[in-house]
Amino acid sequence: MSEGLFNKRHLFSSIYLPKKCLKNVKVGLWLSLKVKVIDLDAKQLYDKMVDFKQYGTVLLAVGVFFYLGTIIPSETKVMTDIYIATGASVGFLAGSVSFFSIAKKFRSQLIETEEGQELLMKK
Numbered sequence: 001m002s003e004g005l006f007n008k009r010h011l012f013s014s015i016y017l018p019k020k021c022l023k024n025v026k027v028g029l030w031l032s033l034k035v036k037v038i039d040l041d042a043k044q045l046y047d048k049m050v051d052f053k054q055y056g057t058v059l060l061a062v063g064v065f066f067y068l069g070t071i072i073p074s075e076t077k078v079m080t081d082i083y084i085a086t087g088a089s090v091g092f093l094a095g096s097v098s099f100f101s102i103a104k105k106f107r108s109q110l111i112e113t114e115e116g117q118e119l120l121m122k123k
Contacts, residue, residue: 042115049106056099063092 040048066089070082110116 042110042113042119045106045110045116046119049103049110052099052103052106056096056103059092059096059099063089063096066092 066085070085070089107120110120
């Protein structure tokens with residue numbers, strides 16, 4: 001088995017994760033999809049951190065949009081529409097929280113390295 005690939009199964013398919021992320025993954029989260037694990041340098045880790053922050057921001061905005069749809073009064077609303085909007089809002093907000101937590105993990109990994117600290121200070 002090659003050192004760059006990790007043949008365990010995980011929740012995400014075809015996603016690249018640093019080896020440090022897999023230390024904290026519990027056995028219950030492993031599913032039937034493959035994950036490729038690679039060693040990322042500081043620049044790639046920084047880029048992924050920025051990407052996950054942007055994903056989290058977009059999901060937060062969409063979740064707030066759906067939430068506003070549930071609290072603004074309207075005479076034509078049906079209860080199923082309210083339930084669907086509430087479920088979508090909760091789903092998008094949960095996704096946003098998860099993306100922000102992944103970005104936080106990448107940031108903590110960047111802080112551990114000297115090159116990562118330099119990248120964080122520049123930008």
